[in-house]
Amino acid sequence: MKAPALEFHRPDTVQAALAILAEGDGAARVLAGGQSLVPMLNLRVAFAETLVDIGAIQELAAIEDAGNHVRLGASVSHARIEDGQTGDYFGGMLGHVAGNIAYRAIRNRGTIGGSLAHADPAADWPVAMIALGANVEIAGSNGSRKLPVDEFMVDVFTTALQEDEILTAICIPKASPKLRWSFQKMRKKAGAFGEAIAAAVHDPESGLCRVVAGSSAIGGPQRFTLLETALQDGDVDDDAIRDAVTRTIGSLGRYETQIHTVCLRRAIEEVRT
Amino acid sequence: MTTLSLTVNGRQVSTEIDPRLNLADFLRERLSLKGTHLGCEHGACGACTVLMDGMPIRSCITMAASCDGVEITTVEGYDDNKLMSRLRRAFREEHALQCGYCTPGMLATAYDIVSRLDRADENEIRAALAGCVCRCTGYRGIVRAIERCIAEKNA
Numbered sequence: 001m002k003a004p005a006l007e008f009h010r011p012d013t014v015q016a017a018l019a020i021l022a023e024g025d026g027a028a029r030v031l032a033g034g035q036s037l038v039p040m041l042n043l044r045v046a047f048a049e050t051l052v053d054i055g056a057i058q059e060l061a062a063i064e065d066a067g068n069h070v071r072l073g074a075s076v077s078h079a080r081i082e083d084g085q086t087g088d089y090f091g092g093m094l095g096h097v098a099g100n101i102a103y104r105a106i107r108n109r110g111t112i113g114g115s116l117a118h119a120d121p122a123a124d125w126p127v128a129m130i131a132l133g134a135n136v137e138i139a140g141s142n143g144s145r146k147l148p149v150d151e152f153m154v155d156v157f158t159t160a161l162q163e164d165e166i167l168t169a170i171c172i173p174k175a176s177p178k179l180r181w182s183f184q185k186m187r188k189k190a191g192a193f194g195e196a197i198a199a200a201v202h203d204p205e206s207g208l209c210r211v212v213a214g215s216s217a218i219g220g221p222q223r224f225t226l227l228e229t230a231l232q233d234g235d236v237d238d239d240a241i242r243d244a245v246t247r248t249i250g251s252l253g254r255y256e257t258q259i260h261t262v263c264l265r266r267a268i269e270e271v272r273t
Numbered sequence: 274m275t276t277l278s279l280t281v282n283g284r285q286v287s288t289e290i291d292p293r294l295n296l297a298d299f300l301r302e303r304l305s306l307k308g309t310h311l312g313c314e315h316g317a318c319g320a321c322t323v324l325m326d327g328m329p330i331r332s333c334i335t336m337a338a339s340c341d342g343v344e345i346t347t348v349e350g351y352d353d354n355k356l357m358s359r360l361r362r363a364f365r366e367e368h369a370l371q372c373g374y375c376t377p378g379m380l381a382t383a384y385d386i387v388s389r390l391d392r393a394d395e396n397e398i399r400a401a402l403a404g405c406v407c408r409c410t411g412y413r414g415i416v417r418a419i420e421r422c423i424a425e426k427n428a
């Protein structure tokens with residue numbers, strides 16, 4: 001299992017990286033931590049004639065306290081977030097999510113930008129970032145744009161990124177100290193992808209109130225708006241959650257319905273107590 | 274071809290490489306450092322784990338060309354590092370290895386666990402070891418060796 005022949009570039013500015021991507025005309029791909037892309041190249045399920053390694057671009061590794069939000073460069077690793085380098089404006093939520101992704105050796109290389117851009121339906125960051133109302137910054141040869149993460153995540157392994165664009169940063173609006181959050185990941189082994197993931201977030205000060213679930217079974221992150229009102233005031237029991245699961249994502253097998261219902265219930269209960 | 278300059282086990286290496294080479298193959302085939310083992314070659318088994326700038330990484334899913342300017346330590350390169358000497362002794366005395374296939378990755382991972390964590394119970398150690406597969410020992414000896422080195426660190 002080796003990657004096929006390819007060209008390799010390691011530019012040190014976003015501009016230079018964009019130029020190589022544009023020249024590649026669709027056959028050039030960004031390489032971040034490589035923790036998803038390299039195995040996929042090896043297995044011949046992803047293709048690239050040219051890799052543009054963004055690991056030497058300093059500005060993409062920056063963590064910035066930008067007043068009302070925290071701005072994480074796309075190349076910030078899961079391990080740096082696990083270790084609290086982001087500062088704690090989210091009651092420990094970022095560290096918790098990061099620390100439960102894969103294994104430390106993978107967290108040292110894998111990046112938050114790579115996780116979002118890769119859009120694995122079972123990935124953790126898309127769920128967590130939608131729950132916290134984060135935005136992404138994208139650079140292209142025609143300038144840059146900003147998008148909420150829920151619009152950025154388009155489908156299974158599909159995002160709003162064009163072939164010649166780079167995800168440069170993730171901006172997370174700071175929560176108040178009153179933030180309550182829960183992140184539930186159902187899996188059979190430490191370090192494995194979740195079979196079901198659910199996040200619930202409520203910040204009475206800012207009004208942020210979101211319930212999000214994700215998994216391969218449900219085809220990636222989904223907001224459960226039906227449960228968001230209930231998170232603030234109503235009563236929610238298993239039947240109501242099961243009903244919301246069916247209404248939001250259609251019919252799933254019994255096992256899948258059950259694990260998503262349980263994850264969502266645990267998340268909602270933890271936030272409300 | 275692409276140029277690569279890095280430090281491996283304290284030695285400066287500058288060379289031309291095929292850009293599709295991964296770090297594990299570079300270490301094994303180009304530098305003859307066969308102590309880095311390959312099991313799954315997709316990040317799941319941990320056998321290929323080495324230290325990059327002191328932090329464990331998977332050499333099987335790290336492109337060699339991405340390693341420009343870094344410092345790599347493989348199982349051949351710990352020399353008389355204090356913590357690694359203690360880990361080696363604990364692995365030997367606790368029977369933490371049998372065939373040795375997983376051991377280079379286990380030692381790199383154990384080194385990181387003991388350096389980062391000032392205390393960890395058995396469950397936490399097992400969770401931190403979840404990315405390293407051993408087909409021989411049943412893990413008990415490995416967990417005990419790590420527990421012992423964390424305890425020694427606090428003594």
Ligand SMILES: Cc1cc2nc3c(=O)[nH]c(=O)nc-3n(C[C@H](O)[C@H](O)[C@H](O)COP(=O)(O)OP(=O)(O)OC[C@H]3O[C@@H](n4cnc5c(N)ncnc54)[C@H](O)[C@@H]3O)c2cc1C
Nearest residue numbers: 032033034035036037102110111114117123124167193316
């Ligand atoms: C054994 C194992 C277990 C794992 N378990 C989990 C888990 O439990 N939960 C989880 O969420 N993830 C898990 N992962 C995936 C891991 O989190 C990866 O780090 C992540 O999905 C990809 O990040 P990366 O930086 O390695 O990106 P890469 O692999 O380098 O890139 C992934 C894709 O995104 C594109 N890309 C990357 N960065 C950018 C950018 N800045 N702009 C534009 N495009 C970009 C690449 O072109 C590529 O298509 C696991 C991986 C492994 C190997």
Ligand code: FES
Nearest residue numbers: 312313314319333
């Ligand atoms: S060979 Fe690298 S993790 Fe298995």
Ligand code: FES
Nearest residue numbers: 371373407408409
């Ligand atoms: S000692 Fe044989 S695989 Fe671990």
